[in-house]
Amino acid sequence: MRLCILYAYYAIYFMSMGPTANFAAIFYEEIGLNNTQIGLLTSLPVLLGMLALPVFGILSDNARRRRNVIALVLALCAGFSFLYDLTDRFALLMVICTGTALFSQPVLPLSSSLSMEYTASVGRSFGPIRMAGSVGFQVSALLAGVVFTTSMRGLYRMIGVFQLLAAGLALLLPPIAGHQRERGVRVSPVTLLRDRRVLLLLLMVFPGTIMSMFYQSFFTKHFASCGASNAMVGLMSVLSVGLELPFLLFSGRLYRKLTVWQWLLLGMAVNAVRWIGVALTQNVMALLALQLLGVSVLACFEYFPALYLSERVAPELLSSAQTTLNFVSFGIARVVGCLLGGALGDVIGVGAVFGLGGLMLAIGLVAFFAPARRMSALDRQTSGATPAAE
Secondary structure (H helix, E strand, O other), X not given: OHHHHHHHHHHHHHXXXXXXXXXXXXXXXXXXXXXXXXXXXXXXXXXXXXXXXHHHHHHHHOOOOHHHHHHHHHHHHHHHHOOHHHOOOHHHHHHHXXXXXXXXXXXXXXXXXXXXXXXXXXXXXXXXXXXXXXXXXXXXXXXXXXXOOOOOOOHHHHHHHHHHHHHHHHOOOOOOOOHXXXXXXXXXXXHHHHOHHHHHHHHHHHXXXXXXXXXXXXXXXXXXHOOOOHHHHHXXXXXXXXXXXXXXXXXXXXXXXXXXXHHHHHHHHHXXXXXXXXXXXOOHHHHHHHHHHHHHHHHHHHHHHHHHHXXXXXXHHHHHHXXXXXXXXXXXXXXXXXXXXXXXXXXXXXXXXXXXXXXXXXXXXXXXXXXXXXXXXXXXXXOOOXXXXX
16 A cells, blocks of 8 residues: 555656646746746755755654655645746745745655655565656646647646645655654764765766756757747657656666666766757757657666665665755756856857756766776675665
């Protein structure tokens, strides 16, 4: 029964994410905002909200029931989502976006921490459960593209409904307690950064996700400017996320093929090609094809690093480890990608920014190659250092 709830929870929660990832920039453009304002709305609130992200990790590690923390932040997210259609003033939207960012950022890392621990305890793989989220993401993106064909008004009301449903399901998740409360110990999250492998992992994830965050805020706008309709934007999401399904189904086997460090290097190489390709073409079909490489972001910069941390860090810091990873990949990287990228997009164009991002990843691949190889060798030599994915 608990596994069924996890499947349903991930499907509904990710349904609240699909429309935002694909249509937020179009919504903001429709109400008259420029690239710089869009960049500010999609980055500055995250900068303010992510300052509180470690607090939620600590709360979860000390909570009597970690699921209650998840349900609370989802309900608060829904409250802010219902406010978007009430104004088109930039200042008020900034307040609403800040409230949304404050409570939305902890949801995924806290959910992942709880889910990975529970599935490991019952001998099941987390991949298929996470796959339910990918299905939900695709369904909602396609649904939004079909429903909001002429106007994006009402987009955030749809998102709010999904968030409320997810909050209700969160209350039925496995009743796992925070380990610091359960064991009566206090461990500072700063301990994570004293581990050289954890620190290097975070440093490699950061450049790997900067352009992914820029992509989420500006690619649909760029895609539309190349001649794509809203329905095609929805189709793009289905195609680009479609490869996540077989990946997540076989993620355990794939993870054991390489070390996490090799996966990170591979992700940098693939996405360097991807972003440079986006910069060099405005052909809609070519852009669609390039987005099929998007599964590498989930695999190399999100899923495998999360698995690695879930096995590497002390149980008392499981939630803090996942929120720290989220802090880097969806927090700091979003600020750099959206704020700086949005400003550059107004000056040199969105396509050129993708090209610069591709060059940045190529440089990162060279810079991290040697230390990643050393860590990869250490993981293979140290018994149990390379985590099992299942």
